[in-house]
Amino acid sequence: MMETATRCQAYNVFSQACPTRMVLDRLADKWSLLIMDRLRDEPVRFNQLRRDVEGISQKVLSQTLKKLERDGLVTRQVFATVPVTVEYALTALGHTLSNTIESLAHWAEHNIDSVLAAQREYDAVNA
Amino acid sequence: MMETATRCQAYNVFSQACPTRMVLDRLADKWSLLIMDRLRDEPVRFNQLRRDVEGISQKVLSQTLKKLERDGLVTRQVFATVPVTVEYALTALGHTLSNTIESLAHWAEHNIDSVLAAQREYDAVNA
DNA sequence: GGCAGTGGTTTCCTTAAAGTAACTAAGTTA
DNA sequence: TAACTTAGTTACTTTAAGGAAACCACTGCC
Structure with a gap:
């Protein structure tokens, strides 16, 4: 189950399920x-x-x-x-x-x- | 021949030889x-x-x-x-x-x- | 002696990203 | 009619990044 952005922020950015990390991943291409x-x-x-x-x-x-x-x-x-x-x-x-x-x-x-x-x-x- | 950082900035960041682009490349990993x-x-x-x-x-x-x-x-x-x-x-x-x-x-x-x-x-x- | 924990390295393999090149389509110019 | 432009797509190949698992050295603990 996907956490909400708010939950993610409350927990940690380093969690794999965190959408913030998804964004970071997306921008981190060449x-x-x-x-x-x-x-x-x-x-x-x-x-x-x-x-x-x-x-x-x-x-x-x-x-x-x-x-x-x-x-x-x-x-x-x-x-x-x-x-x-x-x-x-x-x-x-x-x-x-x-x-x-x-x-x-x-x-x-x-x-x-x-x-x-x-x-x-x-x-x-x-x- | 490698351009200096200053030259690069004067020309453009999008040039392949530009060291700035090297830094961006380096950070853009997972x-x-x-x-x-x-x-x-x-x-x-x-x-x-x-x-x-x-x-x-x-x-x-x-x-x-x-x-x-x-x-x-x-x-x-x-x-x-x-x-x-x-x-x-x-x-x-x-x-x-x-x-x-x-x-x-x-x-x-x-x-x-x-x-x-x-x-x-x-x-x-x-x- | 054997296991646990630290902080790594090495090897092998898979996968995802990127590169190369050829092809399309529509229309304009020569 | 053939070539050129624009903005793509498709197929195939290569490369780099990352993952999995095993291994190393060091030492303390039981």
């Missing part, structure tokens, strides 16, 4: 955060997204967008132009999450040098 | 964020961590802790007790990151219901 970050400032079309998020394949982009749409984080809007235009954008819910994602990105930008230094030091000691 | 969240308030011993973070195996816990230690986010301290005690704790760097992790966890706690509702609606439409 591309979701990157895509949401790209959508932060403006709606972006499929192929533009594919060009901007370097290295992602058509298949995985499509899959990931579908998941994000299913989770209510992203909208998909089709325009009957020729060729057809499909625009992806963050929902209101998606925008509330993107603030956190941005702070994660900021952390990475500001601390990447410390992380790389730590890695070098660790590797030197554990040669 | 357990890292969860472990760091558990270490947030106090140092925790190996087996305690294993019991608290439900579902993680001994091997994966050990691997993940090593990665976090290598990245300079977690320290490992051995006490010569019997049986031996090994305590894991966040570094100063790790603490700066844990604030962001906490906000991610908060987001999940507050919005899980919206996400689940969106999923139900999506599944109903795409039956």
